[in-house]
Amino acid sequence: MGRKPLRSTDDAQPGGTPSPEATEVPEKRPGSGRMGRRTFVVGAAGILGAGVLKGLADPAHAQEAQVIVPDDPTKVQGPTASLVGGRSPFEQPERFLHPQLTSSRTPLQELHGTITPSDLHFERHHGGVAHIDPDKYSLLVHGLVERPMVFTLRDLKRFPSQSTVYFMECSGNFPRNASEDTLPQQICGLTSQSEWTGIPLSTLFREVGVLPEATWFLAEGQDAAVMTRSIPVEKAWDDAMIAYGQNGEALRPENGYPARLFLPGWEGNASVKWLRRIELSDGPFQTREETSRYTDPLKDGKVRQFSFVMDARSIITSPCYPDRVEPGWLELRGIAWSGRGRIRSAEISFDEGATWHAADLQEPVLPKAHVRFRYMWKWDGREATVLSRTTDETGYVQPTQQELIEARGVGTRYHLNPITGWRIRTDGSVVYRTEEWA
Ligand SMILES: Nc1nc2c(c(=O)[nH]1)N[C@H]1C(S)=C(S)[C@@H](COP(=O)(O)O)O[C@H]1N2
Ligand SMILES: [Mo]
DSSP, rough: OOOOOOOOOOOOOOTTTOOOTSSOOOOOTOOOOOOOOOEEEEEEETOSSHHHHHHHHSSSGEEEOOOHHHHHTTTSOOOOOOSSOOOOOOOOOEEOTTTTTTTEEGGGGGGOOOOOGGGOEEEESSSSOOOOOOTTOEEEEEESSSSEEEEHHHHHHHHEEEEEEEEEEEEEOOOOOOOOOOOHHHHSEEEEEEEEEEHHHHHHHHTBBTTTTTOEEEEESSSOOEEEEEEHHHHHHHHHHEEEETTTTTOOOOOOTTTTEEEBBGGGGGOOSEEEEEESSSSOOGGGGGTSSEEOOOOOOEEEOOOOOOOEEEEEEESOTTOOOOHHHEEEEEEEEOOTOEEEEEESSSTSSSOEEEEEEESSSTTTTEEEEEEEEEESSSSSEEEEEEEEOOOOOOOOOOHHHHHSOOOOOOOOOOOOEEEEESSEEEEEEOOOOO
């Protein structure tokens, strides 16, 4: 099936600064149509030829080289083994780029299972990608501690390590007033999942001897934005990590190489990439990213600050726009996740939420992780709507958009997790079930 080029949705927010994350449906990069190419290109370091040069001219495809797909692969010797593998030329999943290139979104509708390939993990950069020499990397931990210390990457890697699967989500992950031709990637592609390897932050906190009066810490990045956020110290004693590995390899530069803070289940913004400094203190630092940004206006004129936890959410990723389905059995597939812990259930509704039917959850259901759900459904060819909603182990139920607006007002841009779904028309075409904001 082909992907139509998407028009951008002008979702400007009245009375607010436009946020690259929260307010716009990003546009697809021009000229990157799927499967439309005559010459296939595939990532394959080690294959030489015109394709390599072509790749160099286009940084987005720097690792690509041309391959030939024979009519009968049994009649020709195939290419040799290579240093680094690439995708089948028939599979070209791509992130969606924000027009200002400040973020890109995971193609959730093209993924299987629950792990996001590292090169498709969403990105959000406030000052571009920082490139850091691992030999020059250091992390300073100071402030209200007994022994201020500087750790090199080597030092960090000597501590007992852990590898855990967690989702990561930007809190600006819902485009209000999206149109029917909207992909899952545009609805909530600012979430991805990886197996993160690193050390518990508590290890470093014990090493430096965090003082009892320290209640918050500042995390600072070494990028052009010098991203800084204040985090309650309890998160360090709970499950915060310093991550240096992602899906079996080193972090990608875009995701914070060589080391980042990782706060499971909390808004992505606080997981500071390219982490260079942690300062322990007896209160929050009130940085730009936690005062003018990442706060949620409420109905009563007040503003919610330090809303760290990502609320439970789900999305059906198949079928979705722009699929076309046939009458008969369909497996509805999607993902559900919660920053509070495990997903308890994912449910499907065919009657706008009047009744709900339990979907199967793929085991193991991990805490603070995307969980795949599936539901077998026989489509009778009549116009239909499919919605998904999830409930987490704390009993939190994913709200409708109306419930969200009633609870928080219309001004909120961050932490929007409404129930969403798809309309299936009699011709089998699938479109986003639009809902006007407010
Ligand atoms: N140093 C630094 N850390 C950062 C950012 C940044 O721009 N600079 N972006 C933040 C935001 S807004 C999000 S959502 C996550 C995104 O992480 P990712 O790019 O690895 O997906 O990183 C956070 N950490
Ligand atoms: Mo973000």
